[in-house]
Structure formats: structure tokens, C-alpha cells
Amino acid sequence: MSFAAAMLSLPRPLLVTCVYLLLLPGCQGRIFGYTNGFHYQDISNGNGHGEIHFNGIRLHVESPQSSVSATRGSTVTLPCHYHYEPELTIPRKTRVKWSWLPANTMTPQVSADAFLKETEVMVAMGSRHRSYGSFRGRVRLRRSAPGDMSLVINELQVNDTGRYRCEVIDGLEDDSVTVDLELRGVVFPYYSQKGRYHYNFFRAQKECQDQDATLATFEQLFTAWEEGLDWCNAGWLADGTVQYPITIPRDGCGGKNLAPGLRSYGQRDRVLHRYDAFCFAASVKGTVYFLENTTKLNFTEAIQACSSDGSQIAKVGQLYAAWKLMGLDHCDAGWLADGSVRYPITKARANCGPSQPGVRSFGFPPQYLKFGVYCYRSMLCFNAGQIKPY
Numbered sequence: 001m002s003f004a005a006a007m008l009s010l011p012r013p014l015l016v017t018c019v020y021l022l023l024l025p026g027c028q029g030r031i032f033g034y035t036n037g038f039h040y041q042d043i044s045n046g047n048g049h050g051e052i053h054f055n056g057i058r059l060h061v062e063s064p065q066s067s068v069s070a071t072r073g074s075t076v077t078l079p080c081h082y083h084y085e086p087e088l089t090i091p092r093k094t095r096v097k098w099s100w101l102p103a104n105t106m107t108p109q110v111s112a113d114a115f116l117k118e119t120e121v122m123v124a125m126g127s128r129h130r131s132y133g134s135f136r137g138r139v140r141l142r143r144s145a146p147g148d149m150s151l152v153i154n155e156l157q158v159n160d161t162g163r164y165r166c167e168v169i170d171g172l173e174d175d176s177v178t179v180d181l182e183l184r185g186v187v188f189p190y191y192s193q194k195g196r197y198h199y200n201f202f203r204a205q206k207e208c209q210d211q212d213a214t215l216a217t218f219e220q221l222f223t224a225w226e227e228g229l230d231w232c233n234a235g236w237l238a239d240g241t242v243q244y245p246i247t248i249p250r251d252g253c254g255g256k257n258l259a260p261g262l263r264s265y266g267q268r269d270r271v272l273h274r275y276d277a278f279c280f281a282a283s284v285k286g287t288v289y290f291l292e293n294t295t296k297l298n299f300t301e302a303i304q305a306c307s308s309d310g311s312q313i314a315k316v317g318q319l320y321a322a323w324k325l326m327g328l329d330h331c332d333a334g335w336l337a338d339g340s341v342r343y344p345i346t347k348a349r350a351n352c353g354p355s356q357p358g359v360r361s362f363g364f365p366p367q368y369l370k371f372g373v374y375c376y377r378s379m380l381c382f383n384a385g386q387i388k389p390y
Contacts, residue, residue: 057084057085057086057088058084058085058173059082059084059168059170059173059174059175060082060083060084060085060175061080061081061082061149061166061167061168061175061176061177062080062081062082062083062177063078063079063080063081063166063177063178063179064079064081065079065179066178066179066180067179067180067181067182068179068180068181068182069181069182069183069184070156070181070182070183070184071156071183071184071185071282071283071325072156072157072158072183072185072282072283072284072285073155073156073283073285074156075152075153075154075155075156076152076153076156076181077142077150077151077152077153078098078150078151078153078164078166078179078181079150079179080096080098080148080149080150080151080166080177080179081145081147081148081149081150082094082147082149082168082175083147092170092171093125093126093170094125094168094169094170095123095124095125095168095169096122096123096124096125096141096149096166096167096168096169097120097122097123097166097167097169098120098121098122098123098139098151098164098165098166098167099118099119099120099121099164099165099167100118100119100120100121100135100162100163100164100165101117101118101119101162101163101164101165102119102159102161102162103161103162103163103217103219103238104162104215104217104238104239118165119132119133120132120133121133121135121139121151121164122135122139122140122141122151124141124149129141134157134159134160135153138153138154138155139151139152139153139154140152149166149168151164151166153181156183158183158213158214158280158282159214160181160183161181161182161183161217162180162181163178163179163180163181164178164179164180164181165177165178165179166178166179182219182220183280183282184282184283184325185220185280185281185282185283185321185324185325186224186280186281186320186321186323186324186325187216187220187221187223187224187229187278187279187280188213188278188279188281188316188317188320188359189231189233189235189276189277189278189279190204190207190208190211190213190235190276190277190278190279190316191233191276191277192207192276193338193339193364196233196276197233197234197274197275197276198274198276199236199274199275199276199277200270200271200272200273200274201236201240201268201270201271201273202270202271204235204236204275204276204277205236205277207277207279208277208279208280208317210315210338211279211281211315211316211317211318211337211338212281212284212315212316212317212318212321213279213280213281213316213317213320214238214279214280215236215237215238215277215278215279215280216237216238216278216279216280217237217238217239217280218237218238218239218241218243218262220280221237221243221245221262221278222262224245225245225246225247225260225261225262228247228356229245229247230245230246230247230248231244231245231246232244232246232250232252232253233275233276234263234265234275234276235275235276235277235278236268236275236276236277236278237278240267240268240270241264241265241266241267241268242264242265242266242268242273242275243262243263243264243265243278244262244263244278245261245262245263246258246260246261246262246263247260248260279316279317281316281317281318281320281321281324282321282325283321283325283326284317284318284321284322284376285378285379286318286376286377286378286379287322287326287376287377288314288318288319288321288322288326288328288374288375288376289328289374289375289377290330290332290334290343290372290373290374290375291305291306291309291334291372291373291374291375294372294373295370296370296371296372297335297370297371297372297373298367298368298369298370299335299339299367299368300367301370302334302335302371302372302373303335303337303373305373305375306373306375306376309375310377311375311376311377312337312375312376312377313335313336313337313373313374313375313376314336314337314374314375314376315336315337315338315376316336316337316338316340316342318376319336319342319344319359319374320344320359322344323344323345323346323358323359327346328344328346329344329345329346329347330343330344330345331343331345331349331351331352332372333360333362333371333372334371334372334373334374335371335372335373335374336374338364339364339367340361340362340363340364341361341362341363341364341365341371342359342360342361342362342374343359343360343374344358344359344360345357345358345359345360
């Protein structure tokens with residue numbers, strides 16, 4: 001909307017006031033516009049008298065990638081570049097603002113006003129910059145070439161996923177582009193030792209966190225379904241909806257006549273309603289391994305055996321991440337930290353469960369029974385030269 005059109009759209013008393021202010025001595029040509037937190041009047045480009053002349057030059061902000069995926073703990077770059085058409089002969093002052101819409105607030109169709117909920121990540125002008133919140137000290141602009149405003153995020157965290165917006169401001173003109181950030185990882189269903197449907201939303205969040213994972217987003221569950229995940233029990237997602245993925249329609253799972261896809265119960269009461277959980281595990285900073293050369297162990301002995309080996313008993317999310325992202329394959333059932341017994345198979349074969357790869361589960365057997373154990377050793381141990389192969 002042009003300045004003139006914006007003025008005419010104002011209520012009559014406010015319009016009169018604005019016209020009066022514009023006519024005051026020393027105020028001619030000054031524009032009282034929306035600043036979006038950037039104080040456009042401070043960076044006006046023009047003739048030095050507060051007048052802005054764009055002369056048909058357009059600002060364009062673009063990204064060669066609409067989405068980027070990375071692993072937890074890594075460094076990731078979200079591409080963003082701006083340029084002018086036609087090219088400028090004299091550089092203009094610009095500001096760049098990176099903001100973020102967390103994945104757990106996103107829906108399959110993000111509305112135009114969704115960015116009212118966005119969080120500031122970084123604001124920069126020239127050599128000055130400021131980062132905010134959990135991003136403070138972890139983000140910077142790449143600036144590898146003129147117009148490069150790509151955002152570099154260090155030590156990527158599980159909760160950094162979502163939709164990022166790069167906005168470049170030049171006087172009263174601005175343009176922006178969005179880039180989705182996804183973590184490479186694996187979605188897995190998780191349920192209580194008591195059986196299915198015992199978690200409200202907040203308990204489901206905690207159960208996933210206890211297994212070194214987070215509640216999965218809709219996008220993560222959808223990707224898992226595309227990769228073949230089929231599970232007929234409904235589970236909480238990060239946005240508060242309850243859904244489940246079906247690749248082979250059948251009775252009891254929405255019916256045979258429904259097409260494959262995600263079955264949704266929609267938003268449910270986060271306190272009162274009870275379901276399972278779909279958790280998402282990203283890469284782990286360490287290694288998961290089956291403890292060899294030991295006799296079978298009960299649950300208590302399994303915990304002590306990992307500790308004696310300089311490690312700790314592995315969590316469910318760590319086992320899934322090691323299977324999916326690091327190729328862990330071992331045809332021996334072992335205890336995990338939650339009291340379940342599982343084993344990971346990447347190459348299906350005889351006597352190792354079904355014909356498809358996956359993490360096989362024995363559920364939650366009595367803790368006096370004896371199995372092997374999967375241990376987890378962190379990068380701190382790696383740095384000390386204690387590397388345990390799979």
C-alpha cells in the first residue's frame with residue numbers, strides 16, 4: 001500500500017491530525033510509518049532532506065532453498081540473499097531481521113498472520129548486531145558476498161526446528177523470504193508400561209524428554225509415514241493434536257475404505273484426554289553399543305554393567321537414533337533405561353524378527369528376567385580416547 005493510500009484509509013480525525021503535522025514547519029515530507037521495530041526514519045535513503053527516491057528500483061530477498069535439514073549439535077546455514085533490480089551504483093543502508101516460528105506452533109497451512117507469534121532471532125545493521133533468547137551467542141550472519149544475509153546457527157538444538165523468516169529493510173521498502181529448518185532424525189511411538197493410552201499431553205512431553213527425544217511435529221510424523229511408519233495407536237504431537245499413521249488401511253484403524261495417510265483426532269484436551277505419544281529423536285553426541293562378553297543380566301545388573309564400562313544404560317530415543325542415523329544393527333535383545341527390552345535391525349534376516357528393518361520390542365518384561373543391555377557413551381568419553389565400537 002502506498003503512503004497516500006495509507007493516509008486516505010485513516011479515520012477522519014486521525015487523518016486531519018496527520019495532515020496538520022505534515023504541514024508544520026520543518027516537517028514537510030517526513031513520514032510517520034510503521035517501523036516494524038526498525039525505525040525506518042533512521043535509515044532513510046534519499047537526498048539528505050528526509051526524502052526517499054526509489055526511482056523504480058526494487059529490493060528482492062530470495063533463498064535458493066525452501067527447507068534445510070541438519071543433525072542436532074551441528075552447524076547449519078539458512079540461506080538468504082538480497083539484491084536490487086536494476087543494480088545500484090551507490091550502496092544503501094539496510095537492516096536484516098531473522099525471526100522464527102517454532103515447529104510446535106506450525107500447522108500444515110500456515111496463515112498469513114501466523115508470524116504475529118514469531119520470535120526474534122537476530123537483528124543486524126552494518127557491523128552491529130544483536131541476537132535474542134536461546135539463540136544468543138549461537139547465531140551470526142554469514143556475509144560471504146555482497147547481499148548475503150544467510151543465518152548461521154551453531155550447536156543446533158532439538159527445539160530450533162520451525163520456519164525462519166529473513167527480512168531485509170531499506171527505507172520504507174522491505175522484502176522477506178522463509179526457510180524451514182528440520183532435524184534429521186526418527187519418529188517412534190511410545191507408550192506406558194501400563195499399556196496404551198495413559199498419557200495426557202504434558203505427560204507425553206515428559207516421557208519423550210526422558211528418552212532423549214521430543215514430541216514429534218506434524219511434519220516429522222508425515223515424513224515418517226511417507227517412509228513407511230504404520231502404527232494403529234493414536235499419539236500426541238507437539239501442536240496438541242492426536243494422530244496416527246496408516247500405510248495399510250484395515251479395520252480397527254480407520255477402516256479399509258479410507259486411503260492411507262495420517263488419521264487425526266484433531267486438537268484434544270491437553271489435561272483430560274489420554275493417548276500414547278509420538279516422539280522424535282535426533283542424532284546423539286556419542287555412541288550406542290551392545291555390551292558384549294557379559295552373561296545375561298536382570299535390569300538392575302544391566303544398569304550397573306554399563307556404569308562399570310564407563311557408560312550409562314541407553315535410552316529409547318538414543319537407540320532409535322543410532323539405528324536410523326548411524327546404522328546400528330544387532331540381533332540381541334537388550335535392556336534400555338525405561339525398563340523396556342529392544343534391539344535394532346537395519347538388515348532384516350532370519351531369526352531377527354520381521355522382514356522389514358526396524359527396532360524390535362519385547363515390551364516391558366519383568367525386571368528380574370535376564371537379557372543383554374545397550375549402553376550409551378557420550379562424546380566426553382570419546383575425547384578421553386575411550387571409543388567403544390558397535
